[in-house]
Amino acid sequence: MGQWEHRLGRALGIGAGAAAVGVIAVAAIGTLLARKAVTPAEAEALVRVTRLQRDSDATIAWLRGPDSALPGRYSLLFDRASGHARLGPVLARGQDGVAREVLRVDRGDLREGVTARLTGWWYTDPAELGYRTERIFYPTEHGDAEAWLVHPRRARKKRWAIHVHGRGALPEEAIRGVAPLARAGVTSLVISYRNDPGAPLGDHGRYGVGIAESRDVEAAMDEAVRRGAERVTLFGWSMGGTACLVAAARGSYRGILDGLILDSPAIDWSALLRHHAAGRSAPRFVADLGIELLGRGIVRAGEPGGLAIRGLSAAAFATAVDVPVLIHASEEDTFVPCDGARRFAEASPALVQLRLQRHGEHVKLWNVDPESWERVTEQFARALPRPGWRG
Template identity: 30%
Template sequence: MATVPTQSLQPAAQPSHPAPAKRRHHVWRWVAGVLVVLLALFGGLSWYVSGRIGSGALASNPATYQPVYDDVQITAVTPTTVTLAKGPDVADNFEAPAIYGLAWAGGNGHIGLPTVNADGTVTRPLAIESGTAPTAGAMAAVDRAYWFGIPSTWAADATSPTVRTAYGVVISGNPAWFFASPTGDNSTVAIVVHGRNGTRLDGLRFVDVARRAGVASLVISYRNDTGSPADPSGRLQYGQTEWRDLDAAVTWAKDNGATRVVLVGQSMGGAIVAAFLENSSQKQDVKGVVLDAPMLSLDDVVTYGSRAALPGGIAVPMPALKAAEQIATWRYGIDWAATDYLDDTSWVRVPTLVLQGAKDPTVPLSVATDLKSAQPDLVTLQVFPTAMHVESWNADRETYTQVVRGFLEGVRSS
């Protein structure tokens, strides 16, 4: 009987690629979805941060000369001390080892170095300057400007000149205070430019020292200030337009007998001074410069402030920050290169004194050290180890007075 050869049955060959290909397809769809979400989050974060730049660094919110009593609450008062608790608008300097002005409904005075109490309050020495004594429970304002008006002992030296500006007005268009030298020699005039959204009151601490040095002072306002015309942009320009108001003030000083001008820039006022020295035809009349916590690089200031700019004190990732700056350029017209006065420091042509607090939460110390490194022969840097933003005078009035007075006396005798 014939036998039929048997064939060994092999399992059907399985396809080697289709299933993995299907799995890879799902993986790539998942990756693409994640990327879309991440890009959306990145774009949303960058847009949000650009808005924070617009509402913060670029926003014109001019301060007023009337104190707002919401910084602290007075919890106890003795004839020589006051105990303070944090209020709704308390500043970073609540516990700072520095002296400040304190104002309450019915009076104002000066407070000294703090004792920090276990319950979170601070007790500071109190000297009443005017009005009635404060009472426990009252709300109060704390101000680094120290004085809430021109000290009565200076009043005889203070006048309000009219400075003609590019707007065609004024000083009651751009109000200014002129303090004649107590010596009667007004040939050297220090022109004081306050910082971002500040007031002329901020300049009085410098005037206190200038008077001791026999130097006259012109404390100016500029566009966007309370009582001054607004900048056409409606925003702060970090010197790009404000320098013209300083230019008008220099003209006024020269027309009224000044032969030597010292420019004094506090915070954003430092950027205004730098822009003047870059652009003005009167730069040769400047014989000295004093910069106090100067904002000489808007990018550096924004980067420094981004360390804890997100809710919960979270830092802004650097790629998102740089994207936000580009968006801010489109949204607000800011020219980041033009507001960087450290990339080209050729505007530094005369002796320049830089005062900088090491505890400054607004302007990094690197701004001052970079300027010193760029112009070592012209820049003198004085660092105040415990000082916060534009508070070197408050943190160490004696050293500030000694250093600034010596600088001014050197310019006056030159």
């Protein structure tokens, strides 16, 4: 810990004795940041329903909170996600907050005063898209995990996709990617993975920032192959994007992989953890300490022996990934800034297509402009060459 005392003393302009006391606080904050990155936790409620305005034609929900004015249409999860409603775009602003039309209440009792969160999920089951859907289980290294198997109306022979949601979300998040691939004739497997409801716990009950989860992605690819797939597209959201990139870079099924589609992907984890540390007014070296603690396994994560976070970078993935990649990213993403996606595209311009939109929060890009998002996704999926096209 001597080097950290020395750095802290220099940063704060204080003596060794005060630095020795301060380094304890630094270590505590670094440990907290590291644990937060890998610990599953219930998402916070970020809006409150201040008023419900009902008439014969529509119900209007007035919301107050930091997410209430996001552009686009969203799901509203309330009562610890047991309630689900769908809300349209912002209609008005007033003393009660922001007004949105309640398009549908799928479950629960939407009422005034309830706290909730806006999510980009929208759909609750891929069967809502009109495709034949099965609920299946697939084996992973920790036990069986649930998944949706979605059959397109006109399947292109032996073409499959694995859809992988992000950290702290549920498979419902990834359903938005099913329709454009189904129209392209691709059979979809929308998976749960370790630490999800419907899936086994991972090591220590914690996340592996996509490294451990990539093995569940590979297990899903194995299931697809067992069911007849000869080529597979990986479709990942946020940390699910990391898992897909790791599987593409290091996995045993790279020979059947034809491409990646990523939405708001976490590509550079060192930069991402520094971004979140800065958001808490912590200096960079505190984030670096957290990275070191995770790397050495001092803060336990979902990977035995520690997390090789520094290997999760745009430069590393650009070197290792050799299939076409489509990235949906937003300049307004405050949770996973688009810088990593930009660096990845710049480092591998022949393979990476970056669709960078101006508006849209993290994993909520579809919600702002679903038509354009789906059109580009479908076009990309249709154009993917067979695996091994580069010789």
